[in-house]
Amino acid sequence: MKVEHKQPVNRLESGVPGVTHREIADGLRRLGVRAGMGVMVHSSLKSFGRVEDGARTVIEALMEVITPDGTILMPSFNHGEPFEAGGPGCFDPRATRTTNGAIPDLFWRLPGVLRSLNPTHAFAAWGKNAERYVRLHHRTLTMGTESPLGLLWKDGGCGLFLGTTYGCNTFHHVTTTVLKSPCIGVRTFAYHVALPDGRRVIGRSWGWREEPCPLTDEALPLYAPEMEKLGLHRQTVVGQSHCTLFKLDDCHRLVLELLNDGKDGFRPCHQCPIRPRSVEEYRRIWPTAYSVAPDWDEEHDCLTPDSEAWNY
Numbered sequence: 001m002k003v004e005h006k007q008p009v010n011r012l013e014s015g016v017p018g019v020t021h022r023e024i025a026d027g028l029r030r031l032g033v034r035a036g037m038g039v040m041v042h043s044s045l046k047s048f049g050r051v052e053d054g055a056r057t058v059i060e061a062l063m064e065v066i067t068p069d070g071t072i073l074m075p076s077f078n079h080g081e082p083f084e085a086g087g088p089g090c091f092d093p094r095a096t097r098t099t100n101g102a103i104p105d106l107f108w109r110l111p112g113v114l115r116s117l118n119p120t121h122a123f124a125a126w127g128k129n130a131e132r133y134v135r136l137h138h139r140t141l142t143m144g145t146e147s148p149l150g151l152l153w154k155d156g157g158c159g160l161f162l163g164t165t166y167g168c169n170t171f172h173h174v175t176t177t178v179l180k181s182p183c184i185g186v187r188t189f190a191y192h193v194a195l196p197d198g199r200r201v202i203g204r205s206w207g208w209r210e211e212p213c214p215l216t217d218e219a220l221p222l223y224a225p226e227m228e229k230l231g232l233h234r235q236t237v238v239g240q241s242h243c244t245l246f247k248l249d250d251c252h253r254l255v256l257e258l259l260n261d262g263k264d265g266f267r268p269c270h271q272c273p274i275r276p277r278s279v280e281e282y283r284r285i286w287p288t289a290y291s292v293a294p295d296w297d298e299e300h301d302c303l304t305p306d307s308e309a310w311n312y
Contacts, residue, residue, distance in 0.1 A: 018050035019239035024061035027238030031160075031245045035067040038129065038157035040149055040171060040248070041074050043103040047163020048239040055106040058162065063126065071127035073152055074104040075170055080120050080286045083191055089288035091119040091203065092194040098124075103162070116148055117312075119191035119203035123148035129155065138193075139309045141186060141296070142206040143173040150174050153248040163241035166224040171248055172216045175255040181269050183209035185276040190292045201312050204295060207276035214266045215258050222263050223254040230254075 033039065043058065051057050066072055076098040082088050088096075093115045098105045108115050108124035116122045116137035125133045125148060133148040140146040145154065149171060159171055176184060185207020193203035215222050227233050232254075233246035259269040266272075279291040295307035303309060 018052040019048045019057075019241075020052050021057050021061050021064075024048075024051075024058055024238055025064050027236055027243065028061065028065045031236045031243055032234050033062075033065050033158075033160065033245060034070075035065065036069040036128075037066055038071040038127075038152050038155055039066065039073065039160040039245075040152055040157060041072060041103075041160045041162060042164040042168045042170070043074075043101060043161075044163035044241070045102040047241040049241075051239070055102045058103050059107050059110065066127060069128055071125060071129040071133065071152070071157075072107075073133065073148055073157075074107050074124050075100045075121070076104055076108040076115055076124040077121045080289065083120075083286035083288045085287050087288070090192040090194050090200065091117075091122070093117060093122060094194075094196060098122075117193055117195075117203060118142055118147075118205055119193050120205040138203055138312070139303050139307070141177055143170070143177045145174070145178060147174070147177075150177075153252065157248050159244075159246050159248055159251060161242075161244040162238075163243065165219075165244075166221050166227070167219040169221070169251070171251055172221065172223070172255045174248075175252050175259065176213075176216070176269075178252075179256065179259055179269055181259070183213065183269075183272065183274045183276060186294050186298070187296045188276065188291060188294055189282060189289050191289050195312055199312065202308050204292070204307075204309065207282070207291075209274050210277045210281065211274050213272075213274065215263065215269070216255065222266075223251070223258050226254050227251065 045055050062072055077100055078096050079099050081099055082091055082096055107113055113124050113126045114130045114134045115124045116134035118137050121142050123134055133151050137148055144150050187204040188207040189205055190202045193201050232250040233244050235244050262268040282289055295304045297304050
């Protein structure tokens, strides 16, 4: 895809008004975002410079362009923060903030936006497929094919970076999960979740790896230059924000090839010695989380009949 370059304007230094709703909406359309599209959005509010009415303006511009016929997905992850020492020890989808920045932290709180029940990596969704994407996230793998992001991928969705880069691209974790990478625990840690009906239940999430993946977890993942080289994304500048749009399936193919073959002296995924963090390390970082036997049937790729997740 053609890469569009536009000289950013330093609005903070020049004293001109902040970036407007109209400028953001026009920039999204220039990038190729269209009505009815499904997008996974990673964003940085400060990347725009000053924005009139802040995060709300960005979100409303996205909603205008996508329309209710499309779907907006954002991370509303807490990355285990509630389960650290001194934390509440519980994920509450109605109250727990996301650590993904100002735009997604406002997004999940807005009327009409739904939030999934994964205790550490909940997604927030708005639009046509929002309910279908989030309602059963707690009964599947954190980043599996039936997760909100996995479903968006299967529906032909796109990734959208607003002032961010492939270094924060959650989607490559879907490819890692599809490949059954041995560095990720499958529903192996349990956390308390406060349901909207007042019940407190046990939710499951993945066991994270003991070290960063040298292929995907760098600030510039090794597949990112290939996305550029092969013309698999479009880019523009809105305010001071460098924005990128790409098809999730294009990204999946490159990441899968990278994980299968290795690159630049790094081993392929299944030859890599990195494994999930130990129980002791998990307990040190998140004292209120605890290790459990997986409630996932690997052979049939589904939840086991005795999983507590069937009860909510």
